[in-house]
Structures are given as structure tokens and as C-alpha cells.
Amino acid sequence: MTMAVKQLVVTVPTNKKHVTKEVLHEVSFDIPTAQVLTILGPSGAGKSTLIRTLNGLQPVTTGSVPDLAGQTAMVFQHFNLFANLTALDNVASPLYLTGQQSKSVARERAMTLLEKFNLAGVATQYPSSLSGGQKQRIGILRALITEAPVLLLDEPTSALDPESIREVTDMITEVAKLPNRTIILVTHDIAFARDISDDVLLLADGRVQAFERADDFFAPEPQNTAITAFLTR
Amino acid sequence: MTWLRRSRYRWLQAIARFYVSVFRAVPGVVQIFLAYYGLPEIIPALKTWSPEVMVILALGFKYAAYMAETFRAAVDSVDAGQWEAATSLQINKWAFFKHVMLPQAAVNAIPGFGNYTIGILKETALAFVIGVTELFGEGKLIAGGSFKYMEVYAAVAIIYWLLVVAYSALQNKLERYYRRYM
Numbered sequence: 201m202t203m204a205v206k207q208l209v210v211t212v213p214t215n216k217k218h219v220t221k222e223v224l225h226e227v228s229f230d231i232p233t234a235q236v237l238t239i240l241g242p243s244g245a246g247k248s249t250l251i252r253t254l255n256g257l258q259p260v261t262t263g264s265v266p267d268l269a270g271q272t273a274m275v276f277q278h279f280n281l282f283a284n285l286t287a288l289d290n291v292a293s294p295l296y297l298t299g300q301q302s303k304s305v306a307r308e309r310a311m312t313l314l315e316k317f318n319l320a321g322v323a324t325q326y327p328s329s330l331s332g333g334q335k336q337r338i339g340i341l342r343a344l345i346t347e348a349p350v351l352l353l354d355e356p357t358s359a360l361d362p363e364s365i366r367e368v369t370d371m372i373t374e375v376a377k378l379p380n381r382t383i384i385l386v387t388h389d390i391a392f393a394r395d396i397s398d399d400v401l402l403l404a405d406g407r408v409q410a411f412e413r414a415d416d417f418f419a420p421e422p423q424n425t426a427i428t429a430f431l432t433r
Numbered sequence: 434m435t436w437l438r439r440s441r442y443r444w445l446q447a448i449a450r451f452y453v454s455v456f457r458a459v460p461g462v463v464q465i466f467l468a469y470y471g472l473p474e475i476i477p478a479l480k481t482w483s484p485e486v487m488v489i490l491a492l493g494f495k496y497a498a499y500m501a502e503t504f505r506a507a508v509d510s511v512d513a514g515q516w517e518a519a520t521s522l523q524i525n526k527w528a529f530f531k532h533v534m535l536p537q538a539a540v541n542a543i544p545g546f547g548n549y550t551i552g553i554l555k556e557t558a559l560a561f562v563i564g565v566t567e568l569f570g571e572g573k574l575i576a577g578g579s580f581k582y583m584e585v586y587a588a589v590a591i592i593y594w595l596l597v598v599a600y601s602a603l604q605n606k607l608e609r610y611y612r613r614y615m
Contacts, residue, residue: 256520294522298525342518
């Protein structure tokens with residue numbers, strides 16, 4: 201089963217009044233369900249715009265994306281944790297701030313997740329006192345607790361030091377093993393993409409350059425010259 | 434007023450900017466005279482309103498202009514990324530405002546809000562100009578009757594000081610409470 205992105209065009213405002221810039225140009229691909237799809241590409245390729253569009257944070261100019269309302273949860277490059285809530289309440293917040301669960305039930309479920317991922321020790325701490333890796337892992341759990349079938353990760357390791365990157369990639373690898381979970385990951389980390397991906401979408405200048413199974417994408421001699429150019433740059 | 438300043442509609446922003454510009458520029462004593470003597474000429478029903486109410490209105494409108502700017506800056510200081518996170522988690526605007534934005538904005542607004550509250554407290558002395566016998570007015574009457582100007586005005590000054598000290602202590606406690614996560 202797949203979800204189709206068809207002829208997607210996204211324009212964004214620029215610093216100049218009434219001037220917009222087309223960031224994605226007629227992007228089409230199928231999102232495979234219950235798989236890990238990694239979006240790769242150089243800076244400015246439109247990767248983050250694409251994932252934000254899938255999450256409804258960026259409006260579609262023309263074309264279409266699958267209607268994922270209520271089915272996605274997103275993890276951000278800069279964590280975007282709620283600064284006034286403890287780690288426990290950050291994880292619990294999608295349940296009790298949406299009225300799905302009472303605060304006490306939401307906290308119980310959040311604590312179970314924190315324990316499962318060895319983060320119970322930071323439950324009462326506020327984001328300001330957490331390391332980058334801990335913040336991002338809390339961000340991932342906050343997305344995970346929603347049980348949204350589609351998990352969107354926008355460069356989750358870009359703002360982290362090497363040690364924290366390992367913590368976060370290990371956690372994402374573990375999350376990827378959960379059943380029936382579609383993961384769409386934007387990253388610059390080629391080695392991590394190779395380890396975790398089922399499919400890879402290569403974007404450059406807002407256009408799809410390649411969309412391959414991971415084994416083909418990372419094959420010693422890829423068929424697509426754009427892949428070779430990207431991997432050997 | 435803060436929400437008008439932050440409205441997506443420019444005409445609402447313009448109304449708020451005009452309000453802030455006028456009420457911040459005109460001295461408090463002029464606003465009290467305008468409210469008490471001027472407005473009833475246009476709206477006769479206001480003639481029955483007590484001078485205490487008119488002072489509260491005049492100072493209230495004036496300080497609303499100052500505080501609107503303080504609250505606007507405080508709300509703007511909350512990282513926009515948190516709103517994106519809330520949106521992506523299907524947390525609605527009201528829940529986000531109440532549980533996430535307001536507590537954070539409060540931290541940044543408390544010092545400015547406190548200064549203006551102290552300002553209002555001190556400017557209540559202006560109420561005497563339209564015949565309201567507040568703290569300073571009472572002191573003036575006692576001093577005039579007893580000729581003990583130094584003692585009476587010093588006592589008035591000390592009472593103002595104690596009120597501000599008490600309020601400042603309360604404000605510090607509030608700030609400490611809200612800053613626990615910073």
C-alpha cells in the first residue's frame with residue numbers, strides 16, 4: 201500500500217514583498233507504508249519543505265499530497281520542546297493537551313515510554329537542563345506517544361554533537377522496528393541513511409533526482425548518475 | 434490590545450498602534466481631566482459616574498497602552514517552533530496558548546508588568562486633582578489642618594514605599610515560580 205505525492209509544487213515567500221520562490225517543482229513519488237523512506241539531497245534541495253508539506257505546516261501551491269491529517273507526528277531539527285513543561289509532560293502533552301486522555305493517564309503512558317527508552321531519570325527535568333541528545337529523544341517520544349502511523353523526522357541529528365547523534369540514531373533504529381510505522385526521514389547522514397532506509401528519495405533543486413530501493417541506491421555502482429554524483433560529491 | 438497589535442489584519446494593527454501612540458503620549462493628569470470633565474460633555478450619562486471610577490478608567494486606558502507593548506513583546510519572545518510542534522501534534526490554539534505560550538510569556542512580561550503596576554499605584558495620587566481623597570489627598574488635608582507637613586508627607590511617602598516593597602516581594606515570588614524552568 202502506498203500514499204501518492206503527485207506533481208507537488210510549493211512556493212514560499214521571500215524577503216521581497218509579493219515575491220515568492222518555487223522550492224519544489226512537480227515532485228511526484230509514492231510513500232511506501234510501514235517502511236523507512238529517507239529523503240536525501242544537498243542543502244537547499246527542498247527536503248525540509250517537502251516533509252513540512254506532508255505534515256501540513258507548509259501549504260501546497262499546486263499538485264497534491266496524501267491527506268495525512270491526524271496521522272502524522274513530527275520530530276524537528278531544533279527539538280521544539282515545550283520549554284515550560286518537564287520531559288515527562290512534554291511526552292504526555294499530545295495526549296492531555298488534545299483531550300484524548302486525562303493528565304494522569306497521559307503521564308503514566310509517558311513514563312512507560314521514558315522507562316522503555318532509559319529516559320526515566322530525566323522525567324522531572326525541564327528542556328533547558330537536558331543535553332541535545334536527550335532533548336531530541338524526548339522529542340521522538342513525544343511524537344511516538346501519539347501512535348501516529350506516519351512519523352516525520354526533519355534532520356533529527358543535525359543540531360547534535362557526535363555522541364548525541366549516536367544516542368538518537370540508535371533510538372530511531374529501535375523505533376523503526378516497531379510494526380506498522382511509516383517513517384519519513386530527512387537527513388544529511390549518509391551512513392545512517394544506508395543503515396536504516398528501505399527506500400531513498402534524492403532531491404536536488406526541488407526536483408526528484410532518484411527514487412530507489414535503498415539496496416539499489418547504495419549499490420557500489422548505482423544506475424542513476426545523479427546518485428553517483430551525490431554520493432561522491 | 435496585544436491581540437489587536439498581533440492581528441493578521443493591518444487595519445486592526447493600525448487601530449492598536451494609534452491607541453498606544455495616543456495613550457502613551459498624553460500625560461496621566463490630562464487624561465484624568467479629559468475623562469472627568471471632557472467626556473461627560475459628549476456623553477452626558479457619564480456625569481453621574483463618580484470621580485473614582487473616572488480615575489480608574491483614565492489610568493486603566495493609559496496603562497493598557499503601555500502593557501499592550503509589554504505583553505506583545507512577551508508573546509513574540511516565545512519560540513515559534515513550539516507552535517509548529519503543537520500544530521503537528523494536533524494541539525489546538527487555545528490549549529497551546531493556555532498551557533505553553535502563556536506561562537512562558539508571563540515570565541518575560543512580569544518585570545515590565547510590575548513596573549507599570551507600581552506606576553499606576555503612584556499615579557493614583559493624581560486623583561486628588563479631581564477631588565478624590567486618596568492617600569495623598571488625605572495626607573494633604575491632615576497636613577493642612579495640623580500644619581505638620583514634614584511628618585504627614587513623610588508618612589504618606591513611607592506608606593507608598595511600603596506598598597511598593599510589598600508588591601515587589603510578591604512580584605519576585607511570582608517571577609521565581611515562573612522561572613523554574615528557564
